[in-house]
Amino acid sequence: MASRNRRHVAFRHLYESFVDMMTLLNLPALDQELLVEAGVDLDLALFRVIVGVQRFGPIGVVELAERAGRDHTTISRQVAKLAELGLVERRPSPADRRVKEAVITDAGRRVTDALEAARHRLIGRAFADWNDEDLVQFERLMRRCVDSMLAMSAVDKDEAEKKEDGQITSSWSRRRSTAKEHGEGADERARHRQAVPELGPAPPQGG
CATH class of the missing domain: 1.10.10.10 (Winged helix-like DNA-binding domain superfamily/Winged helix DNA-binding domain)
Structure with missing residues (x-):
């Protein structure tokens, strides 16, 4: 603690x-x-x-x-x-x-x-x-600090880009899924029309 x-x-x-x-x-x-x-x-x-x-x-x-x-x-x-x-x-x-x-x-x-x-x-x-030892030590630690922060920033940027790409992919997936569902629905309706032909006019009644 x-x-x-x-x-x-x-x-x-x-x-x-x-x-x-x-x-x-x-x-x-x-x-x-x-x-x-x-x-x-x-x-x-x-x-x-x-x-x-x-x-x-x-x-x-x-x-x-x-x-x-x-x-x-x-x-x-x-x-x-x-x-x-x-x-x-x-x-x-x-x-x-x-x-x-x-x-x-x-x-x-x-x-x-x-x-x-x-x-x-x-x-x-x-x-x-400042003596030389303190100055060199400060320079080394400052460079290390900046490098660590740059690395963290790069990781955050990469994760943000992956998240954005994932959202775009997810959006496209939803669109494709919706389009596929609409397409399958249209195909099903077409098959139904083929299986049940439209009724023509009623035949004349015998007298």
Whole structure:
């Protein structure tokens, strides 16, 4: 029981830490500070998109929007703007030529390299009083945490897709069953008509 309570408290503290971190990382002022540190002149909205393309590309607009939690049409416009600036390139996916993927260009890579160097300098200040052992341990456990959550998310998504497929299959099965019943009913009525021919006019009565 003590172990269970301790894990419960740890989970609550982890969640609170995640919320605090996400709140901090989503502050526009922090992104602006990074851009200034990197010497990059880029709109904040485009900054987040190019970082996503660099991290996950080649990537389709729909998947990029899902990862960013943004509307597909908004991300599409922002990717198009980055393409106009020569920072990303849009090309057909090898797997599906109908889908266009966003890929970082050499010019875009120079931008993201500058951002990464600036990010290292800023993070270095935050961890200045950490020793190497604590930092490496934290990095290892953070990666393990993220991997575990990604694995759980993948399982949940797979189960949801299977459930959706099952519902579709069940719906089709019901339709086929209903259609089959109607078909069998029609066949039975046809056989009945053949077995019992329609009565013609009554024969004339003898006088």
